[in-house]
Amino acid sequence: MFLSRSSNVTAPVPAFDVDDRFEKVESQYAQLRGMIERSNTERNDMEERLSLQKVRLNELEMIRTQLSASNNTLHSELEDAKVKLSTTTMALDDARRKHTYEVDDLRRKHRHDHDDLKDAHRKEMESSLRQAHREELTEVERRLKAELDDERSRRIQEVQEVSTRLELHRQNTGLDIEQKDRENDQLRKELAQAHADFDRQKELNASLKHSLSEAHANNLSLETSNKAMKAKIDFLESDNQAQSQAFADLHKRMQEAIEAAEVANAKLRAEETLRRKLHNQVQELKGNIRVFCRVRPTLPSATEEELPAKIDFPDSIEDAKEVAIQGPEQKSALGKVTTSTHNFSFDRVFGPNSENAAVFEEISQLVQSALDGYNVCIFCYGQTGSGKTFTMTSPDGMIPRAVSQIYASAQALEEKGWRYCMAGSFVEVYNEDLNDLLGEPGELDRKKIEIRHDTDKKRTELKGAESVVLDSADRVHELLARASKNRSVAATKANERSSRSHSVFILKLIGENSITGETSTGTLNLVDLAGSERLAHSQATGDRLKETQNINKSLSCLGDVIGALGQGGGGHVPYRNSKLTYLLQYSLSGQSKTLMFVMISPLQAHLSETLTSLKFATKVHNTHIGTAKKQTRVKD
Incomplete structure (x- = not known):
């Protein structure tokens, strides 16, 4: 449809x-x-x-x-x-x-x-x-x-x-x-300005030494005249009565010569007292806390991996006071390779070619201060393998040379009426425990040593530690051999024979002058500190790890004590934080003299530990500068 x-x-x-x-x-x-x-x-x-x-x-x-x-590279100020x-x-x-x-x-x-x-x-x-x-x-x-x-x-x-x-x-x-x-x-x-004052004091000290030598020569001439007078008296006594008047005159001259000799001897004793006072003033001008640096030479047996670090001495080699160490290469984010240079200043720097004789020449005045009745501490500080033990206990090291100098000086002072008694102890601080290095090897762990301080006399006694009377300078070599066998050592990644404890050689010097009645009590402490090392470098585990932690803790406490002493003002000083500082409490405070010897290794592999040691030593050196500045202001 x-x-x-x-x-x-x-x-x-x-x-x-x-x-x-x-x-x-x-x-x-x-x-x-x-x-x-x-x-x-x-x-x-x-x-x-x-x-x-x-x-x-x-x-x-x-x-x-x-x-x-x-900002970390700036000064501690x-x-x-x-x-x-x-x-x-x-x-x-x-x-x-x-x-x-x-x-x-x-x-x-x-x-x-x-x-x-x-x-x-x-x-x-x-x-x-x-x-x-x-x-x-x-x-x-x-x-x-x-x-x-x-x-x-x-x-x-x-x-x-x-x-x-x-x-x-x-x-x-x-x-x-x-x-x-x-x-x-x-x-x-x-x-x-302080150095200029020290030079003036040095010249005054030299003139006093010259006066002492002249007085000694006059004393010898008077003794010769006295002997001649005695001979003449003997001759005159055998003669007749006609020589009686001449005998009386000679006797009078002899009495005058004896009185002159006594005056000369009294003058010598007074000049010895003045020498002690001036010597202590010179040491205080230098500073009661000083820091030296020593660079260990590269060993002939060093491998190709142990490449030396670049170390420069900007000032004079004979009297160097600065050391510059070039750090490792660092690559920036833009790919630019740069190297940083670390500069450090000390009271004295010894290069790799320096020998123990030159080193001891610088510290011999501190040894004399111990003989004059002051407490002295000399530390050897540095990383493992830097040469501390060699500097201290080798046959020509600081301990044998110090004892030899003390004996020679003590014998020279005998003609001025001084007699000295010397006793030595040798202990180690291991894991914050004290061990007697002069005791039997089997008793190290079982023998308990207690530190007792006499707060009135400012003296320290070691209950339980063996004290050996040193009747000759050669006796010290026997003590060093015994202590070396008993000291705690172990192999680490940093050194196959690393010291795992702080060894302390304590020499007490008690002197008395039978003529003037003067007395003096001094203590010389020569301390070989255990090697400072990072755990990442030493790769310590187990017992070695515990030892390293205790070593680093005690070294840090030592730095804290020296820093607190440098602040002054009567503030709290943390001596009790470590057994080492508590043992040396009265040898670090007051008018005591302290010298820190920082030992550094020239190997590139030890560069980080070297820089850490130098930073610690620089902190101590800055404390010394502040202390010296305060002392100078007080004396002015």
């Missing part, structure tokens, strides 16, 4: 197209889903921007780390600047943590809002209110964008403020460094 325009047939009403309606709803849902995905994409973009801000914060953190690394930098770092960390917390809060808030929008969207689809939902979604998107823009601008402003504070702090640090340099120049001028 065909229908035309003229056909009188009513057109049927089209029915409701459900599929078309459903497709429109699906299309609108797809559009709405696309809008949500674009919103998610923009949110991811904002998160990436936040990540960029975090990267910027990390770059600022790297800049702060570089500033901290550069810049500790205040380091504290300020540490405070700024803590503030930056707090700001970063606060920023992290706020970003997390924004993320949680965004997720919560997003979940709410999804629920609202689902409800609005069910109620066919798509247009209202679209407007509401647009408003939420606009509001989120505005909040993110505000947050981004605020974070950028905070980063700029942090950068400004870092720049201001860097400028303040530069001003502090300039101030410290000016203070160092002033200290050098004061040190030069």
Whole structure:
């Protein structure tokens, strides 16, 4: 059947197209889903921007780390600047943590809002209110964008403020460094003045020695005249009575000669007392705490892997006071290879060619101070294998030479009425326990040694330790041999025969002058410290690990005690933190003399331990400079 325009047939009403309606709803849902995905994409973009801000914060953190690394090379006087930098770092960390917390809060808030929008969207689809939902979604998107823009601008402003504070702090640090340099120049001028005073005292000491030699020669001539007078008296007594008057005259002249000899001897004793006083003043001008440095020569048996480090001596070789060590090569982030040079200053530096005789010549005056009645401590400090034990206990080392000098000086003082009693003890500090190195080998672990301090006389006694009277200088070699057999040694990665304890040779000198009634009591402590080494280098485990930890702890306590003594002012000195410092308490305080000998190894493999030892010694040296400065001001 065909229908035309003229056909009188009513057109049927089209029915409701459900599929078309459903497709429109699906299309609108797809559009709405696309809008949500674009919103998610923009949110991811904002998160990436936040990540960029975090990267910027990390770059600022790297800049702060570089500033901290550069500040670590400054002198110990810049500790205040380091504290300020540490405070700024803590503030930056707090700001970063606060920023992290706020970003997390924004993320949680965004997720919560997003979940709410999804629920609202689902409800609005069910109620066919798509247009209202679209407007509401647009408003939420606009509001989120505005909040993110505000947050981004605020974070950028905070980063700029942090950068400004870092720049201001860097400028303040530069001003502090300039101030410290000016203070160092002033200290050098004061040190030069102290050296000039020392030279004057040295000249005065030389003139007094010359006067002593002249008085001694006069005394010898008077003794010769006295003998001649006695011979003449014998001759005259055998003659007749006619020579009685001549005999009386000769007897009178003899009495005058005897009186002159007694006056000369009294003058010699007075000049000896004056010499002791002037000698102590000279030692105090040099400083009651001094630091020497000795570089061990490279052994002929060194392997190719044991390459020597580059060590220079900027000043005179004969009287060197500075040492410069070139550090390892460092590669920067840009690929540039650089090397850093570490400069250290001491009271005296001995190069690899120096012998024990030259070293002892510098410390012989301290040995004389012990004979004059003062307490003296001489330490050998350094990493394992740097030559400490050789310097101390070799046949021509410091201990045999010191004992020989003491005996020679004591014999020279006998003609002035002095008599000395000398007794030596040898102990070791092993794992914070005291062992008697002169005792029987089987009794080391069972024999208990107790430290007793006499606070009134400022003396220390070792109950349970053997004390040997040294009746000759050669006796010390026997004691060194016995102590060497009993001392605790073990093999480590750093040395096949590493000392695992601190050995302390204690020589007590008690003198009495039968003519003047004077007495003197001095103590000479010669300490061979155990090798300082890092656990990463020695690779110690088990008992060796415990030994290394105790060694490093006692060395740190020794540095703390010397630092506290350098501060002065009667503050607390932590002697009891270590058995070593508690044993030497009265030999480190008061008018005692302390010499730190830092031994360094020239091998490249020991470079890190060498630098650590030198930094510790530099801290002690700076303490000595401060102490000498205070003493000079008091004397002025």
